[in-house]
Every structure is written in structure tokens, then in C-alpha cells.
Amino acid sequence: MSKLLELDHVTKLYPVGGLFSRQSIKAVNDVSFSLDADKPEIFAIVGESGSGKSTMAKMMLGNEVPNSGRLVFDGTDISTIRNRSQREAFMARVQPVFQNPFEAFNPLTRVDAYLFGTAHRFAGANNQAEKERVCDEALQRVGLSMAEIKGRFSHELSGGQLQRVAVARALIPSPKLIVADEPVSMVDASLRMSIVNLFRSLRDELKVSIIYITHDLATAYYISDRVIIMQKGVVIESGDARAVLDNPTHPYSIALKNAVLPPDPRAASAAIRLRSAAAAG
Amino acid sequence: MTEVLDFKPAVTQAQDVLTIRDLKAYYVNDMFGVRREVRAVDGISLTVRRNEVYGIAGESSSGKTSLIKTLAGAIRPPMRVVDGSVNFSFGDTHIDVYAEPEKMKAARWQNLSYIMQGSMSVLNPVRRIKHAFNDFAFRHMGLDRRAFRQRVESHLQKLGLDPNVLEAFPHQLSGGMRQRVTIALATVCEPEFIIADEPTTALDVLVQQDVLGLLKEVQARLGSSVVFVTHDMSVHAAITDRLAIMYAGRLAEEGPTQAMFDNPQHPYTAHLIASLPRIGDVSTRKSLAGKPPSLANPPSGCRFHPRCPIAIDRCSKEVPEMLPSAIGGRVACFRAGEVAVK
Numbered sequence: 001m002s003k004l005l006e007l008d009h010v011t012k013l014y015p016v017g018g019l020f021s022r023q024s025i026k027a028v029n030d031v032s033f034s035l036d037a038d039k040p041e042i043f044a045i046v047g048e049s050g051s052g053k054s055t056m057a058k059m060m061l062g063n064e065v066p067n068s069g070r071l072v073f074d075g076t077d078i079s080t081i082r083n084r085s086q087r088e089a090f091m092a093r094v095q096p097v098f099q100n101p102f103e104a105f106n107p108l109t110r111v112d113a114y115l116f117g118t119a120h121r122f123a124g125a126n127n128q129a130e131k132e133r134v135c136d137e138a139l140q141r142v143g144l145s146m147a148e149i150k151g152r153f154s155h156e157l158s159g160g161q162l163q164r165v166a167v168a169r170a171l172i173p174s175p176k177l178i179v180a181d182e183p184v185s186m187v188d189a190s191l192r193m194s195i196v197n198l199f200r201s202l203r204d205e206l207k208v209s210i211i212y213i214t215h216d217l218a219t220a221y222y223i224s225d226r227v228i229i230m231q232k233g234v235v236i237e238s239g240d241a242r243a244v245l246d247n248p249t250h251p252y253s254i255a256l257k258n259a260v261l262p263p264d265p266r267a268a269s270a271a272i273r274l275r276s277a278a279a280a281g
Numbered sequence: 282m283t284e285v286l287d288f289k290p291a292v293t294q295a296q297d298v299l300t301i302r303d304l305k306a307y308y309v310n311d312m313f314g315v316r317r318e319v320r321a322v323d324g325i326s327l328t329v330r331r332n333e334v335y336g337i338a339g340e341s342s343s344g345k346t347s348l349i350k351t352l353a354g355a356i357r358p359p360m361r362v363v364d365g366s367v368n369f370s371f372g373d374t375h376i377d378v379y380a381e382p383e384k385m386k387a388a389r390w391q392n393l394s395y396i397m398q399g400s401m402s403v404l405n406p407v408r409r410i411k412h413a414f415n416d417f418a419f420r421h422m423g424l425d426r427r428a429f430r431q432r433v434e435s436h437l438q439k440l441g442l443d444p445n446v447l448e449a450f451p452h453q454l455s456g457g458m459r460q461r462v463t464i465a466l467a468t469v470c471e472p473e474f475i476i477a478d479e480p481t482t483a484l485d486v487l488v489q490q491d492v493l494g495l496l497k498e499v500q501a502r503l504g505s506s507v508v509f510v511t512h513d514m515s516v517h518a519a520i521t522d523r524l525a526i527m528y529a530g531r532l533a534e535e536g537p538t539q540a541m542f543d544n545p546q547h548p549y550t551a552h553l554i555a556s557l558p559r560i561g562d563v564s565t566r567k568s569l570a571g572k573p574p575s576l577a578n579p580p581s582g583c584r585f586h587p588r589c590p591i592a593i594d595r596c597s598k599e600v601p602e603m604l605p606s607a608i609g610g611r612v613a614c615f616r617a618g619e620v621a622v623k
Contacts, residue, residue: 048485049456158572159341188340189512193556194568215486218558222566245560259486261515263557265539268519276494 044224122173160191321347336521457488536610
């Protein structure tokens with residue numbers, strides 16, 4: 001079975017300190033996993049801030065080069081991308097969705113400009129009518145339409161809508177893989193589920209694989225097929241999402257799971273008391 | 282026996298610390314002869330009792346922050362209080378926030394404090410933490426420099442912080458420690474009323490739980506009232522005693538937190554609770570269609586009706602009043618109690 005994405009003992013170091021006390025921290029330390037090309041899935045990377053999950057996203061998007069190890073996407077090593085045409089061919093198959101849609105879209109640029117630009121470059125749409133048709137198609141998939149978005153600025157849309165526009169933009173080149181870095185952490189709780197459900201339908205209907213990077217175990221449990229849990233750059237637990245999250249074995253995964261506040265007042269206040277008692281004792 | 286009574290007198294227990302009556306605060310924009318009003322707080326009445334954590338939930342742009350700014354008397358143009366009143370009673374002192382601004386100024390930080398959202402943006406990045414304490418709290422405490430420093434240090438220790446943080450710059454502390462510092466800053470004068478605006482939103486899950494535990498502990502020790510604002514319903518479940526749900530500048534429902542989670546009366550509350558993902562449950566969660574209404578041009582009647590799954594004709598024509606609900610709270614809905622959480 002061919003692999004869509006394969007990470008082979010990937011390590012990324014960042015230098016810290018000054019001229020005389022040069023050290024490096026391992027942001028990502030010896031991580032290996034692979035996604036199958038024939039079986040689209042939602043692959044969750046869970047961890048706190050500083051666990052290296054955003055560095056993973058940057059490497060998978062080709063924005064950072066690992067210090068050792070290889071990232072192979074669809075048979076080609078990402079670090080061998082040299083020129084613009086190779087880069088564009090790669091970008092057409094791997095697309096990002098970022099954390100904060102209000103920062104991802106320039107407030108002074110109309111939102112549709114991003115869609116048209118992507119349609120022009122990656123979908124070969126050369127005239128306005130063609131661009132609009134391509135964009136409308138992508139917007140329909142996320143439950144929006146060109147009529148709602150055309151000529152709007154980012155502040156005129158809600159966070160949930162804007163994040164769906166970001167997903168629609170990522171869909172225009174018909175990618176194989178979407179790397180979503182904390183896509184719902186800045187979206188309101190009531191709109192969060194609309195984004196999460198959207199990822200599910202993309203996997204089922206468009207056969208797109210999704211790397212879902214998050215610190216929220218509850219949504220990871222809800223949508224993902226497989227999960228890896230990272231702490232300080234190291235994968236401490238991995239496997240089938242339900243199996244891992246139902247019975248975590250590593251102390252850190254257990255702590256993370258216990259930190260998820262249950263949506264019930266009795267259980268939640270009990271969890272808080274337990275945590276305070278543990279911290280005090 | 283008297284000691285116990287001194288600690289929690291039954292009479293003060295039931296006292297209302299904050300009373301808001303029919304408060305209306307609009308952002309008024311008068312430009313080129315065109316008057317535009319954004320009704321961020323539109324006719325809200327509520328009371329906060331002594332020694333309770335009162336939660337305010339709602340989406341962004343539902344007016345949560347405008348409401349707490351208004352009740353803290355911290356509004357700036359273009360925002361204006363159009364109608365209604367905000368009254369605090371701290372022991373024997375009664376303050377009408379908008380009639381007596383001088384009294385309010387004296388009470389601020391002494392009786393009423395504020396924990397702000399972005400701890401990094403609250404603390405000046407080029408000054409040490411001790412300066413923040415001097416700036417905020419020194420003149421309200423009436424102590425000399427040395428006694429003040431001792432008080433601050435012992436207070437930090439109670440919150441599990443090393444007094445050395447006073448000499449640190451904000452960037453040297455982790456996000457969780459910075460948020461603890463802002464909590465310490467807000468509670469050092471032992472205020473009777475604390476407003477917390479999304480204090481845990483930017484924090485990691487593990488740190489979030491610690492900060493919530495700390496806040497609850499401080500609240501219980503001081504016996505103060507906390508108004509806790511966040512859009513995260515599971516945080517409300519963890520910490521609040523009573524909960525108010527805001528939608529488009531108005532209250533949709535208010536009541537005891539436990540009862541509201543068990544048996545929500547308003548369809549919006551029911552939706553918010555039902556959409557929470559839980560570990561161990563993968564059944565599909567429904568999300569609400571549509572988007573939050575614009576406060577400059579809100580829908581007629583009940584503001585939730587365009588997105589409401591059980592709306593009837595009446596909802597688009599008449600504004601529902603806040604009436605007592607079946608679970609001991611208040612609810613503004615013509616079909617209150619008709620929606621069940623699945």
C-alpha cells in the first residue's frame with residue numbers, strides 16, 4: 001500500500017541562548033508515523049503548547065526543514081523541493097488551515113481575493129467567471145456560497161464563517177492532505193462543532209486526509225481516527241484514537257485526559273477539587 | 282458558635298452585592314449626520330449575591346464584555362449608558378455607579394477588582410512585576426512601602442507563587458504563572474467583588490484547571506462574589522454557582538448552573554450544552570445554522586428566532602420577557618422548557 005505521507009525519525013532543533021552559551025532544544029524529537037494513500041483519515045496530534053505540534057505542522061507544510069530524518073509526501077522527500085514549480089505542485093496537494101482566521105486574513109483585503117488568487121494559481125481559472133465558479137463550488141462544500149462572501153472583509157464575517165472560508169480556500173486545489181493547526185481554538189464554542197463536523201464530511205465525501213493539531217482532547221476524540229500525544233517533542237502515546245483516549249497509559253496522557261473539563265457541573269467541580277488537592281499535597 | 286456565625290452570617294449570605302436594573306448601554310456613532318447605534322447591552326436586569334460565582338456565557342459579539350465594562354463603570358465613548366442603573370452595596374456603602382463616579386473611584390480595586398483576559402498585555406513587558414503591584418494596589422492599601430511589600434509577598438505565597446516573581450519581567454514567566462500574577466494582583470486588596478473576563482481562555486488545559494482551582498479557592502477564602510465571563514460552557518460547569526446566558530445583548534436564561542445543565546429551558550442554552558463534545562461519546566453533535574446577529578441591526582422579536590429550531594410566528598413579532606422558569610431561574614422564551622437535550 002502506498003503512503004500519502006511518511007515521517008521517518010524526524011527531529012527538529014531550534015538554537016537558543018546567546019553567542020557564548022549556544023544550546024539547542026529539540027522541538028520535535030525522533031517522530032515517525034505514516035498516512036496511507038488509499039484510506040483517508042483524520043490524524044490528530046495532541047499536546048500542550050511547547051510540545052512541538054506546531055513545528056510538526058510547519059515541517060509537513062515544507063516551511064521548516066528537519067535537522068535529521070525524512071518527510072516523504074507521495075513518494076518525494078519534501079526537503080528536495082528546490083524551485084517554484086516543484087513548490088507549487090506540492091502546495092496543490094497539501095494545504096494549511098491556521099488557528100486564528102482573523103489573523104490569517106488581512107483585514108484590509110477582501111476575503112474573496114484569497115479565494116480568487118488560489119483559484120487562479122492552482123485550479124487554472126483564468127477569467128473572472130471561471131474563478132467565481134471554482135470558488136463557489138468550494139464554498140458550497142463548506143456550507144457557504146459566493147453570494148455571501150463576495151466583496152466582504154474579514155470583520156464582516158463571524159469567526160466560524162471565516163474559518164469555513166479558510167477551509168474552502170484550502171479545498172480549491174483539490175488537495176490530498178489538509179494540515180489544520182488548532183483550527184477551532186479561536187472559534188466560539190457554539191460554532192466549533194460546525195467546523196469539526198465539516199472535517200468529518202471532508203474525509204468521508206472528498207476523501208481528504210486531515211492532520212488535526214489540537215490541545216483539546218474532547219474534539220480529538222470526537223473526530224479523529226488515529227491520534228498521537230506529544231510532550232516536549234516526543235511522541236509518548238499513539239494508536240487508534242478511541243483506544244488511546246479511552247485507556248491512556250502514559251501519566252502525561254492521563255493528566256491531559258483528566259484536565260478535560262466534563263460538561264457536567266458535578267463532575268467538573270469534582271475534577272477541579274481533585275486537581276487542587278493533588279497540587280497542594 | 283459565634284465564630285461560625287461571624288464567618289458566614291446568614292443575612293449577608295443572601296445579600297445582593299450588585300443590582301442591575303434594565304441596563305441599556307449602546308455604542309453610539311454619530312458621523313456625518315448619520316446616527317448608528319450598536320445595542321451591546323439592551324435591557325439587562327440581574328443581581329449578584331454575596332459569596333457566589335456568577336457566570337456569564339455567550340458567543341463573541343453577544344455583549345458579554347460590554348456588560349461587564351458597564352457594570353465596572355469602565356466605559357469610554359463611543360459607548361454610552363442610555364438607561365438603567367448599576368448599584369453596588371459593599372457592607373454599609375451603597376454606590377450608584379453612574380450617579381456617583383467619585384465613590385466608585387474610591388471603591389475600585391479596594392472593593393471591586395478586575396482580572397483581565399490577556400495576562401501578557403496587562404503586565405507591562407518592560408517593567409518588573411513589583412511595579413504592577415505598586416501601580417495598581419499601593420494607594421488603595423494605606424500601608425507604608427515595607428508593610429505593603431510584606432503583604433504582597435505573603436499574598437503571593439498563599440497563591441503558590443514564589444515572592445521572587447516580583448523581581449521578574451513578565452516574559453520570564455510562563456503563561457500560567459502570569460495569569461496567577463494577574464489573579465494575585467486582583468485579589469491582593471481582598472476585594473468583595475471580582476470580575477474575571479475570560480481568565481483561562483488563552484491557557485493550556487492543564488494550566489487552566491490549576492487557575493480555575495486557584496480562583497475558586499481565593500473566592501471561598503475571601504467570601505467575595507465573582508462574575509466570571511467565558512464562552513466555554515465546560516468552564517462554567519466547573520466553577521459557577523449561577524449562570525446567565527447572553528444572546529445578542531440580552532439575557533436568554535439565568536439560573537442555578539447545575540439545574541441549567543440538567544434541564545435547560547431556553548433552546549439556545551440547550552444547544553450550547555448539547556454541542557459540547559465528551560470523551561467516550563462519538564455521536565454526531567449538531568451545530569446551529571446561521572451566524573450571530575449584528576447588534577447594529579438585530580432581528581425583530583426574540584433575537585434568537587432566525588436560528589431557533591422551535592421558533593413560532595409569535596417569536597418574530599413579540600419580545601419575550603424574562604419570566605421565572607421551572608428550574609428556579611428566569612428565562613426569556615415563549616416556548617420555554619419545550620426543548621430537551623438529547
